[in-house]
Amino acid sequence: xxxxxxxxxxxxxxxxxxxxxxxxxxxxxxxxxxxxxxxxxxxxxxxxxxxxxxxxxxxxxxxxxxxxxxxxxxxxxxxxxxxxxxxxxxxxxxxxxxxxxxxxxxxxxxxxxxxxxxxxxxxxxxxxxxxxxxxxxxxxxxxxxxxxxxxxxxxxxxxxxxxxxxxxxxxxxxxxxxxxxxxxxxxxxxxxxxxxxxxxxxxxxxxxxxxxxxxxxxxxxxxxxxxxxxxxxxxxxxxxxxxxxxxxxxxxxxxxxxxxxxxxxxxxxxxxxxxxxxxxxxxxxxxxxxxxxxxxxxxxxxxxxxxxxxxxxxxxxxxxxxxxxxxxxxxxxxxxxxxxxxxxxxxxxxxxxxxxxxxxxxxxxxxxxxxxxxxxxxxxxxxxxxxxxxxxxxxxxxxxxxxxxxxxxxxxxxxxxxxxxxxxxxxxxxxxxxxxxxxxxxxxxxxxxxxxxxxxxxxxxxxxxxxxxxxxxxxxxxxxxxxxxxxxxxxxxxxxxxxxxxxxxxxxxxxxxxxxxxxxxxxxxxxxxxxxxxxxxxxxxxxxxxxxxxxxxxxxxxxxxxxxxxxxxxxx
Numbered sequence: 001x002x003x004x005x006x007x008x009x010x011x012x013x014x015x016x017x018x019x020x021x022x023x024x025x026x027x028x029x030x031x032x033x034x035x036x037x038x039x040x041x042x043x044x045x046x047x048x049x050x051x052x053x054x055x056x057x058x059x060x061x062x063x064x065x066x067x068x069x070x071x072x073x074x075x076x077x078x079x080x081x082x083x084x085x086x087x088x089x090x091x092x093x094x095x096x097x098x099x100x101x102x103x104x105x106x107x108x109x110x111x112x113x114x115x116x117x118x119x120x121x122x123x124x125x126x127x128x129x130x131x132x133x134x135x136x137x138x139x140x141x142x143x144x145x146x147x148x149x150x151x152x153x154x155x156x157x158x159x160x161x162x163x164x165x166x167x168x169x170x171x172x173x174x175x176x177x178x179x180x181x182x183x184x185x186x187x188x189x190x191x192x193x194x195x196x197x198x199x200x201x202x203x204x205x206x207x208x209x210x211x212x213x214x215x216x217x218x219x220x221x222x223x224x225x226x227x228x229x230x231x232x233x234x235x236x237x238x239x240x241x242x243x244x245x246x247x248x249x250x251x252x253x254x255x256x257x258x259x260x261x262x263x264x265x266x267x268x269x270x271x272x273x274x275x276x277x278x279x280x281x282x283x284x285x286x287x288x289x290x291x292x293x294x295x296x297x298x299x300x301x302x303x304x305x306x307x308x309x310x311x312x313x314x315x316x317x318x319x320x321x322x323x324x325x326x327x328x329x330x331x332x333x334x335x336x337x338x339x340x341x342x343x344x345x346x347x348x349x350x351x352x353x354x355x356x357x358x359x360x361x362x363x364x365x366x367x368x369x370x371x372x373x374x375x376x377x378x379x380x381x382x383x384x385x386x387x388x389x390x391x392x393x394x395x396x397x398x399x400x401x402x403x404x405x406x407x408x409x410x411x412x413x414x415x416x417x418x419x420x421x422x423x424x425x426x427x428x429x430x431x432x433x434x435x436x437x438x439x440x441x442x443x444x445x446x447x448x449x450x451x452x453x454x455x456x457x458x459x460x461x462x463x464x465x466x467x468x469x470x471x472x473x474x475x476x477x478x479x480x481x482x483x484x485x486x487x488x489x490x491x492x493x494x495x496x497x498x499x500x501x502x503x504x505x506x507x508x509x510x511x512x513x514x515x516x517x518x519x520x521x522x523x524x525x526x527x528x529x530x531x532x533x534x535x536x537x538x539x540x541x542x543x544x545x546x547x548x549x550x551x552x553x554x555x556x557x558x559x560x561x562x563x564x565x566x567x568x569x570x571x572x
Contacts, residue, residue, distance in 0.1 A: 002191035010326035011351040017322025018069040020307035021314035039304040055407040055427045064341040067104035069319040077148035081360040092365040101422045108137035112170035123226045135230040138175030140284040142167035143183045164217040174241035179281020181213040190327035200256045203293040245282040252290035274311040292324035299329040346419035363390045379437040383478035392416040408435035459496035460553045466493040473528040512556040525559045
């Protein structure tokens, strides 16, 4: 049975590796390139070119941002929480809605997801050229998302069947299926071990287990018929791919035996990590097992080696290497990145629910009609608006417009109540000089000479924390939001980056922010404070009860009763 602690650690390390490697990936289109980047145990903000030739623009990314590797691993995990209906949930719900929020996805996976959105398996496409592209797809998209399957305590032959069913959802070439099996075999051994591993033992176990992970797949008849037709006999293609994978594993074993760090890149190059097929499933899986075996006692260095292997498919290589090192190594080495990676708490909670056998109710399929409904909601949404998604109840946290020469571009950031962040971006040619969505900014109107605008701006250290306080406790509505600023109208909070200010200007003052509420409104504020563990002092003014507290950045906040007498308030 997989060790629960190492299982959670493995899932977190996968996300950390993804976030470290994505800025280095060629397909990441990092502004400024990657030549000057050096391995560093830290997340940094970065920018990527996006939109191609139709709507080119520069997109900023926060430190620790994750890509499709973690997105799809979470999608598989949520599917497995549906029990026996996991495959239907993956193909009818998760992959279809992923087309709306994907970041950094590979071509084969995106094409297959679009096919599932239209309600059709990719191997049943009416067009022969599209079927051919599917059966020629042997990328690592299946291997990178297979970790959740390995957290379920089932025999490996049953696990292999699940892996195959998962893999053919997006990829039809043996390389994809074999890569998923090889990686899962190594991961299951790492998760289930009870004794420390010897140097190179993990790779030896995978090589010795070829009889288990190399067995021919048993897949539905309609899929097998189409595969035999394309490959002129899928069984023969499978055996050739198995032989090539064994050869790669032997090459990796030779690299381990040499032992010197200087030969690591040479070994990766011999494995094909930097070649034309660098994204193939069997290549990436072998490289991940090699790096995890090589850096068993130096997990940070191993993950950095994977993430900064310039010219490789770095986000997936690092994600898969991270998953193995997380399963092999003791807790602690991921700090502080395990807390800084995007949606870290949600990743941990999802892994725990999967290990504990938690079950979620079935969800309705996500169709093109549902996608249109979502887009129409976003067209008129403002920060703070809420909607229901198959991923859960979600709230619009931020709306950003990008500069582009040819089209209007807008991005919406949503967060589910469970803690998953969803980024949705759309392009629009516009009509009559306007995009389809509403304009949120204040219109550029000429101001009279004597007209002035102003308001109270609070400088804060944590924008999300401050926003939560004034939305949930003070019951304010967001009117405008950017990456460093949130406005509630007369009151705004802004991320304090002006470190050069004199110290006396940063010290607390005797000023107080005062809210007047109905008695029930004051009671709700007190309940919200209690829920967040914030202290609230009861007081009285003009014979009416009030509560006084401080926001997370130390500003004094008071809630006064507007009319009547508020309910009794107990001190903490």
